[in-house]
Amino acid sequence: MCVFGVAVGWFEAAVVTYLRVAYYPDGLRFPLAPLPxxxxxxxxxxxxxxxxxxxxxxxxxxxxxxxRFAAFMVLFGIWDLVYYAGLWLTLDWPASLATLDILFLIPTPWVGPVWAPCAVSVALIGGGSWIYLTPEREHRVTALDWVVEIAAGLVIIGAMMTAGHAIEGSAVPLDDAAAREFPVAWFWAGLLLGVGWFVWREARAAGSSARS
Structure with a gap:
């Protein structure tokens, strides 16, 4: 499974390398030049x-x-981390974890510093691995758990889409766009909510199992 995630991540990096060399040789900048x-x-x-x-x-x-959902979390995290490692190997990019990047285009551009998706990926790999590799534990996920985790994810996505909207009309290279355009506090609030709730729920479940 992990090998598959690595392979898809490298495939993604290779395709983006071709696109950037062919259509954005001077680097990404807003407004993005339209693809032909x-x-x-x-x-x-x-x-x-x-x-x-x-x-x-x-x-x-x-x-x-x-x-299966836990496996997807692990795969997504590996895919994303390998993608950035691949771009660093092929394009010597990003220059640092603070470099801004276009993360997704669906439905509108998501923008954020590279450390942001990497932090999310590490959290996904950690949480997904815990669930996937401990099948002997009874991982009961309630409706409230789903609501909290989905809300946390939406906060993170909202931060990235807000940043994309804020700098979409600028005419500067993406790497030089003001870092203040990314709502760091908003992002961390979502990530810490998701991770914190997961850890608390798992710790509570472990305590209940130990007492029973």
Whole structure:
């Protein structure tokens, strides 16, 4: 499973390397130069197809929904980290973890410093691995758990989409865009909510099991 995540991450990095060399040789800048013809639609479909690939592998890697979801979390995190490692190897980019990047294009550009998706990926790998590698534990996820985690995810996504909207009309290289455009506090609030709730829920479940 992990090998698959690495392979898809490298595939993603290779495709983006071709796109940047061909269409953005001077680096990314807003407003983004339009891709020719229907290439933007092709790129959007490719992004969606990458998620489908990860979901399909996760479907095969688990025996029930929660285990499959945990596998998807691990795969997504590995995919994203390998993607940035691949870009660093092929393009010597990003220059630092503070470099801003376009993270997704669906439905509008998500923008954030590279450390932001990397932090999310580490959290996904950690949480997903814990669930996937401890099948002997009874991981009961309540409706409230889903609501809190989904809300945390939406806060994180909202921070990235807000940053994309804030600098979309600028005419400076993305690498030079003001870091203040990214709502750091908003992002960390979402990530800490998601991670904190997960850790608290698992600790509470472990305590209940020990007492029973």
């Amino acid at each position: 013809g229907n290439l933007l639609r092709v790129e959007l479909a490719r992004e969606a197809a990458s998620i489908v690939l990860l979901a399909a592998c996760a479907r095969l890697a688990g025996r029930h929904f929660l285990e």
